[in-house]
Amino acid sequence: MEIKLFDSELQVMNVLWEEGDLTAKQISQILNEQIGWNKNTTYTVIKKCIKKGAIERVEPNFVCHPLIAKEQIQEQETTELIDKMFDGSTSLLFASLLDQKKLSSSEIDKLKQIVKDLE
Numbered sequence: 001m002e003i004k005l006f007d008s009e010l011q012v013m014n015v016l017w018e019e020g021d022l023t024a025k026q027i028s029q030i031l032n033e034q035i036g037w038n039k040n041t042t043y044t045v046i047k048k049c050i051k052k053g054a055i056e057r058v059e060p061n062f063v064c065h066p067l068i069a070k071e072q073i074q075e076q077e078t079t080e081l082i083d084k085m086f087d088g089s090t091s092l093l094f095a096s097l098l099d100q101k102k103l104s105s106s107e108i109d110k111l112k113q114i115v116k117d118l119e
Contacts, residue, residue, distance in 0.1 A: 002076055003052050003068055008045050011035065013054060013073070016066040024062040 005013060015030050016022060022030075028042040046064060049055040056065045086092040103111070 003054050003073070004076075005049070005052070005054060005073060009049050009052070009054065010073070011037075012042070012045050012049055012064075013066060013068075013070070016055070016064060017070045021058075021063055021065045024064060027064060 011031060011034075012027060015027050015034075019026075019030070024043055024046050025039075027046065028037070028039045031037040031042050032039075046055060049064075050057055054066065054068050056067050057063070058065055082088060082090055082093050086096070
């Protein structure tokens with residue numbers, strides 16, 4: 001099942017992925033400190049995540065539990081990026097990334113190991 005999350009919804013999900021199950025109030029406090037959201041904004045976004053099936057609301061105390069893993073969303077977003085911007089070509093994505101940033105020798109070694117593990 002694919003769930004499309006917007007940036008605001010990812011803010012809420014990231015808190016849950018990092019911290020584990022939290023009450024809506026706790027999420028609101030964290031996002032207020034991190035990015036200045038007020039309680040109403042946070043609660044609205046949490047409700048959108050619940051409606052999409054990304055979060056489960058557990059009583060008592062409106063405890064929020066993530067129903068999807070961060071890795072699932074990362075995979076979906078990566079696939080969408082490759083399809084949209086690189087005509088579905090992973091090699092074009094990597095070529096673009098490598099052209100944009102100078103990699104250290106340890107980063108290059110890590111990439112070589114990833115490729116080797118895939119073979």
